Amino acid sequence: MQAAASMSIAPTGAALGAEIRGVDLARDLDSETFGRIEEAFDRHGVIFFRGQTITVEQQIAFARRFGNVEINVNTQACLQGRPEVLLVSNVKENGRYIGLADAGTTWHTDMSAYACPPRCSILHAIEVPRAADGTVLGDTIFASAAAAYDALAPELKSRLEGRRSTHSYLAKMMARKAAVGLTREVTPEHLEKTPPVAHPVFRTHPVTGRKCLYVTEGECIGIDGMAEADAVPLISRLHRHLIDPRFQYRHRWRVGDVLMWDNCTCQHLAVRDYGESLRRLMHRVTVNGSVPF
Numbered sequence: 001m002q003a004a005a006s007m008s009i010a011p012t013g014a015a016l017g018a019e020i021r022g023v024d025l026a027r028d029l030d031s032e033t034f035g036r037i038e039e040a041f042d043r044h045g046v047i048f049f050r051g052q053t054i055t056v057e058q059q060i061a062f063a064r065r066f067g068n069v070e071i072n073v074n075t076q077a078c079l080q081g082r083p084e085v086l087l088v089s090n091v092k093e094n095g096r097y098i099g100l101a102d103a104g105t106t107w108h109t110d111m112s113a114y115a116c117p118p119r120c121s122i123l124h125a126i127e128v129p130r131a132a133d134g135t136v137l138g139d140t141i142f143a144s145a146a147a148a149y150d151a152l153a154p155e156l157k158s159r160l161e162g163r164r165s166t167h168s169y170l171a172k173m174m175a176r177k178a179a180v181g182l183t184r185e186v187t188p189e190h191l192e193k194t195p196p197v198a199h200p201v202f203r204t205h206p207v208t209g210r211k212c213l214y215v216t217e218g219e220c221i222g223i224d225g226m227a228e229a230d231a232v233p234l235i236s237r238l239h240r241h242l243i244d245p246r247f248q249y250r251h252r253w254r255v256g257d258v259l260m261w262d263n264c265t266c267q268h269l270a271v272r273d274y275g276e277s278l279r280r281l282m283h284r285v286t287v288n289g290s291v292p293f
């Protein structure tokens with residue numbers, strides 16, 4: 001059993017994110033240690049632990065402390081025998097990607113086109129690409145949707161308070177295809193499971209009560225009570241505000257990192273700057289969330 005005494009929290013100094021030190025996720029966490037981790041997670045939106053050596057079972061067990069684990073609709077990209085683990089990877093075996101190679105390659109918050117989007121996603125870095133000169137590639141950039149809300153013009157806050165925006169999985173996949181290309185197949189079965197859904201433009205964090213901007217360019221196709229011709233440019237404007245560099249934290253991966261993000265408080269982008277010849281492999285476990293309000 002691991003006790004809280006050895007643990008410390010080091011904020012990144014950016015608008016979100018903190019490193020948790022002195023915790024070995026391969027060991028059971030006592031309730032006080034877990035409570036401090038959960039509190040840091042709710043407060044900072046992104047937390048990470050360096051140098052972890054954990055099994056797939058230990059990653060799943062850690063995720064289960066935060067809620068029920070989801071199985072991704074892209075089941076062909078899940079670890080064989082362990083569908084709780086989604087492989088995020090550009091690695092190919094027998095001419096096929098072993099996981100999702102396009103995951104996260106445009107700004108988004110996970111599965112917002114679901115009626116009940118996930119609370120958090122937890123990545124364990126197994127292989128991290130490096131250029132010939134040693135530069136680490138394949139960073140992930142996070143943007144604070146809470147800080148973005150706080151900095152929004154009062155006029156926009158009052159104009160959009162109580163409004164809902166429609167999120168479309170099909171629109172998201174089409175936008176990603178146009179922007180960076182898609183390596184996954186979007187099947188009629190996926191689309192059937194993910195009909196467009198309306199969520200508040202300003203979502204409230206269920207624990208901290210902070211308001212978060214919850215729209216994504218390309219994925220959100222309208223705002224209720226507004227003509228499409230007005231809504232779509234407004235969504236783009238709000239989203240550009242959300243991903244402004246002043247609200248960002250950029251994570252440079254090391255093998256053994258375990259990092260988790262809050263899908264209410266932040267959006268993220270996986271930087272695809274490493275091509276096909278350098279390997280990147282992440283194990284992702286996703287935890288159920290609650291209906292946005």
Ligand code: SIN
Nearest residue numbers: 088103104140270282
């Ligand atoms: C994701 O959005 O799940 C992928 C993030 C990453 O690979 O950095």
